[in-house]
Amino acid sequence: MSWSIKLGRFAGIDVFLHLTFLLLVAFIGYTSFVNTGTVAGAIEGVLFILALFGSVVLHEYGHALTARRFGIPTRDITLYPIGGVARLERMPEKPWQELAVALAGPAVNVVIAFVLFFGLLVTGNLGWPSLQAMENGPLLQRLMYTNLSLALFNLIPAFPMDGGRVLRAGLAMYLNYAMATRIAAGLGKAVALVFGFVGLFSNPMLVLIAVFVWFAGDQEAQAVQMRSALYGIPVGRAMVTDFRTISQYDPLLRVSDLLIVSEQQDFPVVDDGQMVGLVTRDDLITGLARRGLGGRVAEIMRRRFLAANPFDQLEAVVPRMQTVAAESVPVVEQGRVIGLLTAHNIREYLMIQEALRHRRG
Numbered sequence: 001m002s003w004s005i006k007l008g009r010f011a012g013i014d015v016f017l018h019l020t021f022l023l024l025v026a027f028i029g030y031t032s033f034v035n036t037g038t039v040a041g042a043i044e045g046v047l048f049i050l051a052l053f054g055s056v057v058l059h060e061y062g063h064a065l066t067a068r069r070f071g072i073p074t075r076d077i078t079l080y081p082i083g084g085v086a087r088l089e090r091m092p093e094k095p096w097q098e099l100a101v102a103l104a105g106p107a108v109n110v111v112i113a114f115v116l117f118f119g120l121l122v123t124g125n126l127g128w129p130s131l132q133a134m135e136n137g138p139l140l141q142r143l144m145y146t147n148l149s150l151a152l153f154n155l156i157p158a159f160p161m162d163g164g165r166v167l168r169a170g171l172a173m174y175l176n177y178a179m180a181t182r183i184a185a186g187l188g189k190a191v192a193l194v195f196g197f198v199g200l201f202s203n204p205m206l207v208l209i210a211v212f213v214w215f216a217g218d219q220e221a222q223a224v225q226m227r228s229a230l231y232g233i234p235v236g237r238a239m240v241t242d243f244r245t246i247s248q249y250d251p252l253l254r255v256s257d258l259l260i261v262s263e264q265q266d267f268p269v270v271d272d273g274q275m276v277g278l279v280t281r282d283d284l285i286t287g288l289a290r291r292g293l294g295g296r297v298a299e300i301m302r303r304r305f306l307a308a309n310p311f312d313q314l315e316a317v318v319p320r321m322q323t324v325a326a327e328s329v330p331v332v333e334q335g336r337v338i339g340l341l342t343a344h345n346i347r348e349y350l351m352i353q354e355a356l357r358h359r360r361g
Contacts, residue, residue: 004078013064013086014076015057024081025049048139053079055112055147059154060086062108066101067092075323082208090319095172102165106151113151116144158195159188159217178228185221188213227315229350235317236310238349239331239339245270248277248298255284255297266328266340269301274335277301280327307332308341318346 004016025046032045057077064074064086075087092098120126120140135142155163164184171180192213199206244258245268255267259281269277279287279301287300308317308329321329321343331339 011061011065013061013074016076016078018078018080021053021079021081044139048142051139051143052146053084055109055143055150056084058112059105059108059150060084062104062106063101064088066104070097070101072101082205082212089323095169098165098172099169102162102169105162106154109147109151109154113144113147116140116147120144156191157184157187158191158213159184160220161188161213164188164213164217176228178224181221181224185217188217192217226318226350229353230314230318230346233314233349234310235308235312235314235331235341236339238314238346239310239341240345241339243268243337243340245337246279246297247271248296248301250297251293252284252287252291252295252297252300253293255279256288256293259284263344264340265342266330268330268337268340269297270337275307275330275332275337277303278305278330305330309333310338314346317341 003020004018007015007017009015028049029042029046033039033042035041036045056079060077064077067074067086067088070092072092073089075089077084077086088101092101117126125138125140137145154161155166157163157167159165159168159181164187167187168180168184171183175183192210195206195213196210199208199210243264244262246255246258248269248271258264258267265281267279268275269279277297279297283300283302287295291299306320306324306326306329308331310331310333317329320326321341328340328342330337331341
């Protein structure tokens with residue numbers, strides 16, 4: 001079961017809503033009803049949270065459309081109870097580009113707040129700023145103040161929040177990217193501890209944000225560290241050259257035997273020396289359940305699959321493998337399979353290189 005539902009596709013980007021967001025809407029509606037004692041109050045509370053998350057979507061589009069200007073597509077945008085996430089295909093290569101992408105989101109919230117301010121001013125509904133107006137004022141007033149709060153909150157230097165990315169971009173102008181990421185992630189963890197501590201005694205939402213900052217920042221820091229370690233290494237140096245191929249006419253019995261007697265999990269399908277398909281372990285298990293040992297490879301093989309060239313760089317291929325959750329990638333040269341690039345072998349290669357670097361001091 002998927003935990004996200006698609007709201008639509010806008011400006012070429014799919015927008016999804018995580019189902020847990022509906023729990024937040026129900027909670028806001030219930031608490032608004034309890035506080036006001038009226039259905040109208042509950043409806044206003046729900047409308048406010050929906051308008052607020054409309055601002056969050058525009059915030060994420062600020063990131064996505066700015067990244068697009070630098071040639072970086074966005075996979076999708078997903079709304080969660082603690083905010084939105086725009087999944088970029090990759091991060092900008094130049095620090096000033098990452099700085100622009102990171103600042104674009106809060107800038108959108110500032111623009112929204114300014115438009116609301118101007119509209120309220122023209123209509124004579126602005127009122128004096130006060131804590132009461134921020135918490136219980138008219139809907140548009142609260143939306144204006146909340147957008148300003150979102151802009152300021154997102155600029156807190158807690159990586160991977162926008163402020164943390166701004167910090168990393170600034171550091172990367174003077175340090176290497178991996179070091180800048182480690183420093184920004186370390187500071188982000190410190191901020192997460194503060195969020196978590198404060199949230200325990202005030203707002204549980206801060207605890208959720210703290211957990212997100214801690215784990216998401218650590219995960220991205222590890223990914224950057226790996227890309228740094230893979231920099232400048234061609235696929236041909238890390239690929240497996242001792243592997244088995246199969247024919248599209250082979251029965252699934254042969255493939256299952258190969259799976260058992262070897263550590264290979266994905267099998268290139270070769271016809272007249274040319275690669276025509278790929279059978280993964282999952283494909284085989286599904287095929288056996290549907291067709292049995294007598295089924296044919298041609299009935300289950302993938303005709304579209306990720307492949308690499310021996311001269312491709314590992315730093316570019318590995319993120320693509322992670323994107324499609326590929327355990328291995330065939331290495332093809334002029335249509336012929338000359339190796340397999342596997343996640344296991346990449347890890348082994350990195351361990352060897354790390355040991356050699358340690359030996360060199």
